[in-house]
Amino acid sequence: MQDASQSTRPLRAARPQQGLTGDITVPGDKSISHRALMFGALAVGETRIEGLLEGEDVLRTAAAMRALGAEVERLGPGRWRVAGRGVGGLIEPADVLDMGNSGTAARLICGLLAGHPIFAVLTGDASLRKRPMRRVTDPLAASGARFSSREGGRLPLAVEGAKNPLPLDYRLPVASAQVKSAVLLAGLCARGTTRVEEPEATRDHTENMLRHFGATVRVTVQGSGRVIELDGQPELTAAPITVPGDPSSAAFPLVAALLVPGSRLTVRGVGLNPLRTGLFTTLREMGADLAVTNERTEGGEPVGDITATHSALHAVEVPPERAPSMIDEYPILAVAAACATGTSRFRGLAELRVKESDRLAATIALLAANGVAARAEGDDLVMERNGAPPAGGGTVVTHMDHRIAMSALVMGLASEQPVAVDDSAFIDTSFPDFATLLDRAAGGGAITPA
Template identity: 45%
Template sequence: MDLKVQPKSSLRGNIKMPGDKSISHRSVMIGSLAAGKTEVSGFLTGEDCLNTAKAFQNMGVKIEGLGSEEMVIHGVGLNGLQEPESILDVGNSGTSMRLMLGILSGQDFYSVITGDESLSQRPMARVTDPLKEMGAEIYGRDNGNLAPLTVRGQELTNLEYDSPVASAQVKSCILLAGLQADGATIVNEPEKSRDHTERMLEYFGAEVEVSGLQVSVKGRPALKGKKITVPSDISSAAFFLVAALINQDSELVLENVGLNPTRAGILEVLDEMEADYELLDERLENKEPIADIKVKSSDLKATTIGGEVIPKLIDEIPILAVAATQAEGRTVIKDAAELRVKETDRISAMVTELKKLGIEVEEKEDGMIIEGPQSIQGGVQCQSYGDHRIAMSLAVAGLIAKEDIVITNTDCIKTSFPNFIDLIDEI
């Protein structure tokens, strides 16, 4: 599907973002490994999270309400999953594949996990290598680096792993594998990555210890089903935060947004850019901080985005690049080479498409440099590269373009934000 975006001004309204993608994935995975019912409200019904749920159904987990925001997961316990009758296809979801590999490695059965063409080109050795150190048997193309991957579940041994990258997917995969090993499994990171897995495991009854950049989980916990309220996804909220900031005479209230400190790096950057926003009704639900965010049009200032904040906003960099086009001065994005192995090479994709829109931008190996403010020209056709965050970032840019723009292949938006276009129209 192609999307035509027309310039708009004065964005106003109170809107609720879809549920947090990371927490939705984990509610299914950990809820399935717990004993008893896990009741989930606010579940993200995007394709990625639904593929996770379908995969666990394929392994014998009963899930009521699949396809809706309200679900009940009837957990089967750590050793209750059944050998799937068919291949586990997780579509475009790297989170599903990497985290599920940790679970599958310790299960007493054979399984095959695969994804779409894009996911089948994304590197998996970053998780399969440490899993093999724990005793996992994983086979696939490029020596187990590329899907489809075959897993023969084994008795796992605990591990202390020094991760070369700050990656929540790597850390979570190893911790989930560690649930099935005796003793403590430990992950040390170079910088702190998002910590939804640790928070949820502790909430479900696991023994988790966090000390600086080290996280450990004790194996064989008796996980118990819980009620989970999924907050709105700050990565989704980021598109509307920026839309309001760069569009004249705009004011939006984004409701029920998750503000996990390992995810809220975008707010740190927006503070540096002198963005006009405030947090309302701050609260805590199932160990996750939440608030409403009121945001207004702002005269943004350029900044440098790099270092330890990068893991806390890696998914928001494409939309921050759009914000940078309207900021006064030189914005430098660096230390973000991880973007090159996402759903697409997001550095190259954003630089290419911003140039189509008349923006002067310099590509770097680990980021980009943008001088601002610059006018977005429009009147062109842009590509999404099948990447939901590229598609939505370009759509936000189109709201302040001088002419309409067309974005090709925008079905990918459904993976994380099914009602994105409807909300754009609503405001």
């Protein structure tokens, strides 16, 4: 095993001499990239994918699909070919499936495996092995699949898929696109209709892609939530996919441009699915100058170009029902709120406690290390600020969480004193070359090895 001191990449971010400018692109949407590979593996024929995110998380999914019998080939940067085996056609892997740092891949693949009569073992890195899987395995067990895991439902996890999987009728106790998607993936192999009821609408990339590949999916709005019904055992047909830029990744350079004086930065080709754009809505409520142009539809998903111009921000209260549409963006929103005027309150953040780290605690620690007092009140995050730049000067413990690391680097660009992170290696899971791209937009010399 490689020594931790050899594998970590500490970085330091300081206020740049100029604003962030130019036109950039961000990596392909991670949620859509995972699903493109999985549905390509389940389809009949050859799926061509353009713009696939080639971060470590998605590459783990590509390797897993290959191990399960699909042909998965990289044709060039972001260009991939997947020759699928059809619904129910996956084969037993010869070795353990290592999902690295990706909770999305691990949970969705549990759904895939549940409907196939094969045995497989999933594991991951130290961070992923701490994350709970019972929220997925408990409902999937009702399909006839069997799961064995470490205490608390944690990886490594052994899966014995059902020989004759049963359709599921499941109400999510909390809004989770990962759990919803796992149940729907298991339902593909079952006779009859699988039904999922979600209390709040969550990102619907799985439903969109199921339709794109030819499945019959019905969605009914029910209050603030939805009911999704999937007809089982469809023949999925290979279909081309263009992956839009990930709005969760676009959040970091856009917020940096809002906070650094003199900035005007455009991110091209960002996914604008309304169930993913809660952060952009919230930033506008704070007074952010965010302009969307060149709106279009690609592969069933809305896409556009977003330009952020430096703005004076004021505090905001974010309602709990918005959390599912921006659950990954709260750390970077907290950095924006640290530069705003007034009392900000983000409500209903229980889900943050079971991300790559306890993201609520990690976000509060990130702020505290750099002179910003914030507190948790139940599942709310609260801070009072006067609009002045944060003091900075701290070193942030990232807990192997890519979004905490990226948020800290953005804070360093906006703070009085530089901000360091203990490790940036895990940024590669979602945004390879993030530090280089951000530093180039800032004119160079702002982000350096610590």
